[in-house]
Amino acid sequence: xxxxxxxKVKVLRLRQSMSADKIQKIKENPVGTVTGFKMTDGSGVGxxxxxxxxxxxxxxxxxxxxx
Numbered sequence: 001x002x003x004x005x006x007x008k009v010k011v012l013r014l015r016q017s018m019s020a021d022k023i024q025k026i027k028e029n030p031v032g033t034v035t036g037f038k039m040t041d042g043s044g045v046g047x048x049x050x051x052x053x054x055x056x057x058x059x060x061x062x063x064x065x066x067x
Contacts, residue, residue: 005035009049034047
Protein backbone atom coordinates (compact mmCIF):
# COMPACT_ATOMS: atom_id res chain seq x y z
CA UNK A 1 0.00 0.00 0.00
CA UNK A 2 1.47 3.35 -1.03
CA UNK A 3 1.64 6.01 1.63
CA UNK A 4 0.12 9.40 1.03
CA UNK A 5 0.63 12.83 2.52
CA UNK A 6 -1.73 13.29 5.47
CA UNK A 7 -1.82 9.61 6.45
CA LYS A 8 -1.14 8.60 10.04
CA VAL A 9 1.77 6.19 10.45
CA LYS A 10 3.38 4.37 13.37
CA VAL A 11 7.14 3.90 13.67
CA LEU A 12 7.92 0.20 13.97
CA ARG A 13 11.71 0.33 14.14
CA LEU A 14 14.66 2.69 13.60
CA ARG A 15 17.24 1.74 10.96
CA GLN A 16 19.08 5.04 10.91
CA SER A 17 21.08 6.62 13.69
CA MET A 18 19.66 9.70 15.37
CA SER A 19 20.09 11.58 18.61
CA ALA A 20 18.96 10.05 21.91
CA ASP A 21 16.52 12.96 22.33
CA LYS A 22 14.78 12.16 19.03
CA ILE A 23 14.66 8.44 19.83
CA GLN A 24 13.07 9.16 23.23
CA LYS A 25 10.42 11.45 21.69
CA ILE A 26 9.56 8.79 19.09
CA LYS A 27 9.31 6.07 21.76
CA GLU A 28 6.96 8.27 23.81
CA ASN A 29 4.67 8.81 20.82
CA PRO A 30 5.46 6.66 17.75
CA VAL A 31 2.47 7.89 15.71
CA GLY A 32 2.80 10.82 13.33
CA THR A 33 1.56 12.25 10.04
CA VAL A 34 3.25 11.88 6.66
CA THR A 35 4.11 15.36 5.42
CA GLY A 36 6.35 14.56 2.47
CA PHE A 37 8.77 12.19 0.76
CA LYS A 38 12.56 11.96 0.45
CA MET A 39 14.81 10.16 -2.03
CA THR A 40 16.93 7.81 0.06
CA ASP A 41 19.59 6.25 -2.18
CA GLY A 42 18.57 7.01 -5.72
CA SER A 43 16.21 4.04 -5.94
CA GLY A 44 14.21 4.23 -2.73
CA VAL A 45 11.80 6.71 -1.25
CA GLY A 46 11.49 7.57 2.42
CA UNK A 47 8.65 9.34 4.17
CA UNK A 48 8.88 12.54 6.21
CA UNK A 49 6.85 12.19 9.41
CA UNK A 50 5.73 15.04 11.70
CA UNK A 51 4.99 13.94 15.26
CA UNK A 52 3.34 17.21 16.30
CA UNK A 53 5.67 17.69 19.28
CA UNK A 54 8.27 19.79 17.50
CA UNK A 55 9.84 16.74 15.88
CA UNK A 56 9.76 15.90 12.19
CA UNK A 57 12.17 13.45 10.55
CA UNK A 58 12.27 10.95 7.70
CA UNK A 59 12.09 7.16 7.73
CA UNK A 60 12.59 4.33 5.28
CA UNK A 61 9.22 2.90 4.21
CA UNK A 62 9.87 -0.39 6.03
CA UNK A 63 10.28 1.49 9.33
CA UNK A 64 6.66 2.70 9.43
CA UNK A 65 3.17 1.35 8.81
CA UNK A 66 -0.13 3.10 8.27
CA UNK A 67 -2.58 3.18 11.19
